[in-house]
Amino acid sequence: MEKQRRTASRSCVEWVAGHIDDPLVRLRFLKMMAPPALSAGGPRRRLLIRLSLLVLPALLGSVFLVRALGRMEPVRPSIRPALPWAVPERKPPEIWLVESAEESETYSNGLRIDNRFSTRNHPRSYLAFPAGPGSKAGGVGRTEPAGIVFHTTESRQAPFEAAQNGSLKRIGESLLEYVQRKRAYHFLIDRFGRVYRIVAERDAANHAGYSVWADEKWSYLNLNESFLGVSFETETAPGQFDPAITPGQERAAAVLTEMLRGRYRIPAANCITHAQVSVNPSNMRIGYHTDWASSFPFERLGLPDNYAQPLPSLATFGFEYDPSFLHRAGSRLYAGVEMAEESLQAAAARSGRAPNAFRRLLQKQYRERLAEVRRFSSDAVEAFE
């Protein structure tokens, strides 16, 4: 009954959202009507949402009134906290390989990598494009990892307790065999915090599918080739706020991230989650995958809060989102969506175009770059074979 009520009010909210032309106003309306799971709020917030649902008919009327009047109030630039790349970058300490045995490696920061499930794929090779919406320059060939994408396995979980030790080990091993067969990630961190190398870092792994990211200088498409994939054996819920990992996984991820950043000179702003990069080119929507949508513990891994970056999928490549995305995403990822919408509108204004026309232009540019990346990748794979 409760579920039916929630579904009905959600489709009502989505229907109203669908009639708001201005993307930023639509986004703020959705945020206001978001279910409790989207934020860290408690019963007070739930009460607020129920009250909001009571005034929905009035809101509906005002949407049509505003539409009839023409445009909604223009968005004013707001003061934002400094972006992670504007913050002086904390240099990772120097870390070195202490010992390399047949089946494992030990590093000076305490990191231990188990190589028993390690495998090869095709060598890493990708195009990086000069960043900035509207940049027309072509791609530059590279082979070094540009960043890290964090994932969750969303696999079967046994209760994390001593009595379940046998099941925990059995489930973990079958997961390792599965991700090795699929060449699914570069690293997997099991529930005991043990780090396994799956695909060698010099190779691409099948972890990110269609995906995009951009830093202050470069933009990247299809991150299987350009970013390392690190996955946690865990299962999460939509809109979740607290990280669903064990203390051992958190410590292991911190030392692994530190080592990878130092060894490959990876900027902190390029250590992000799958939910921040995943796109679907067939409908030009973000959020095809939403693992680590809002609960990734950036700060506890020695990274800046990278949820506080405008999402390049929207700001640089003109992707859109549907209301259901915000239900699955959560409040921290929402902040990146909102900043990206503001950034896109400001860039559109500078170019003298309407936001929607500007967005279409960015989407066209994305498709052209995707075609370029596909040509480059098929040439690279052919050369490898």
Ligand SMILES: [Zn+2]
């Ligand atoms: Zn993922």
